[in-house]
Amino acid sequence: MVRVFLLPYPVSRTKCFPDLSMEPRIRIETEMDQAAIRDINVTAFGSETEADLVEDLRTEGYARLSLVAEINDVLTGHVLFSTMSIKGEYGAVDALALAPLAVRPEWQRRGIGSRLVEDGLEQCRKAGCQIVLVVGHPKFYGRLGFSAKLAEAIAxxxxxxxxxAQGLSPDALRGVKGTAQYPQPFSLL
Ligand SMILES: CC(C)(COP(=O)(O)OP(=O)(O)OC[C@H]1O[C@@H](n2cnc3c(N)ncnc32)[C@H](O)[C@@H]1OP(=O)(O)O)[C@@H](O)C(=O)NCCC(=O)NCCS
Structure with missing residues (x-):
């Protein structure tokens, strides 16, 4: 007689055998995602630094948009946009810092990081944000509309x-000149 044992909980097939062709669902983080977001950042960067940064920015109220990429109930990536400003001679201009961006190593180079950035920028644009600053790989971010030239006037x-930098409307960066004022948790990097 063949005996079949049923596990007392559902087993996600992707947790055992990731289906690498799946499209991620990009959504806003919930409180229940926070441990997984920490784990994504630690495994992607190989250190606690970026995971701590996410938590400090969240705790100190700078986090503006935090998105996760989910594939069959597994969180595979995360991106955070935080409030900052560019302080110029005639006052300060609001901006967002895109950091950190992380994709679990086994899910990298499948478009997840790009999707997180593209969806994030679209949501920021819809929310009326004008300028996004990032520090990262020029090839990767260049494809997503960022340019070092656009950031030349920003110290x-x-x-x-x-x-x-990237402007989220045609004239967003016109005449913007000043010094980037990052939220305090960035000083610990
Ligand atoms: C960088 C990262 C977020 C990209 O996410 P992803 O889902 O792999 O990216 P996508 O599949 O959308 O795009 C692939 C592109 O990302 C870039 N990229 C991916 N991994 C990279 C790496 N280790 N170094 C440099 N560029 C990398 C390349 O431009 C690549 O394009 P290519 O395959 O034609 O060379 C991801 O690799 C990651 O988490 N890396 C570790 C943490 C990190 O460096 N974060 C970014 C900080 S700015």
Whole structure:
């Protein structure tokens, strides 16, 4: 006689055998996602630093938009946009810092990071945000509309080819000149 044992809980097939062709669902984080978001950042960066940054930005009220990528109930990626400003001679202009962005190593190079950034930028645009700053790989972020040239007039501790800006409306960056004021938790990086 063949005996069949049923597990007392459902087993997600993707947890055992990831279906790498699946499209991620991008959604806003919930409180229940926070441990998984920490784990995504630790495994993607190989250190606690970015995971701590996410938690500090969240706790201190700077987190503006936090998105996760979900595939069959498994969280595979995360991106955070936080409030910051660009302080110029005539006052400050609001902006968002895109950081960190992380995709679980086994899910990388399948478009998940790009989807998180694209969906995030669209939601920021709809919310009326005008400028997004990022520090990262020029090839990756260049494909997503960021440019170091657009950030040239913005002084930052991260200035250089990896420091990039994107305007979310045609004239968003016109005449913007000043110093990037990052939220305090960034100083711990
Ligand atoms: C960078 C990262 C978020 C990209 O996410 P992803 O889902 O793999 O990216 P996508 O599949 O949408 O796009 C792939 C592109 O990302 C870039 N990319 C991915 N991994 C990269 C790496 N280790 N180094 C440099 N660029 C990388 C490449 O441009 C790649 O394009 P290619 O395959 O044509 O070379 C992901 O690799 C990651 O979490 N890395 C570790 C953490 C990190 O560096 N975060 C970014 C901080 S700015």
């Amino acid at each position: 930052s501790p991260y200035s250089g080819e990896t420091f990039m």
